[in-house]
Amino acid sequence: MGLGSTAKKIQGLSDRAEAMYKQVQKLQQRITNLEGEVDDTHDTVERIDHQLSEQRQLLLAIAEEQGIDGEQILAEAAIDEAELDDEESTATDDTATDTVDTEPSETTAE
Structure with missing residues (x-):
């Protein structure tokens, strides 16, 4: 094997490594953006939860x-x-475990 083919292989590896490095950089940026x-979503949920709690207290005071x-x-x-959730859970369990024969049974007359 000549030096030319070795140099080409090394160049190919270098090109692939550079492409992978760029992909890793893009992934790091996406992860940073997602974080x-x-x-932001966590802050929004906390704010909404706090507002909901305030509204509940206000409604309870009005009701009183x-x-x-x-x-x-x-x-x-x-x-x-809780009862609705239990009914839905039971219905889901029943649907998953029941096998209904939808084909009409054939009877032969002798």
Whole structure:
């Protein structure tokens, strides 16, 4: 094997290494951008959660002024939601485990 073919192989490896390095740099930039977006999303979720908590307290205070037991309503809603979730879970489990024979059964008359 001559030096020319060795130089070509080394040049090819160098070109591929450079291309991979550029791809790694692009990935690093994308990861950095994603980290920033995740941080922004986290801040937004915290802000919304805080606002939701404030709104809940406000609604409970209004309900109390009107003589309504807001805590009881929330408890009943949580129970209803849990029951719906349980029904949906059971329905999903039943659908996954049931096998229904949709073909009509053939009977032969002798």
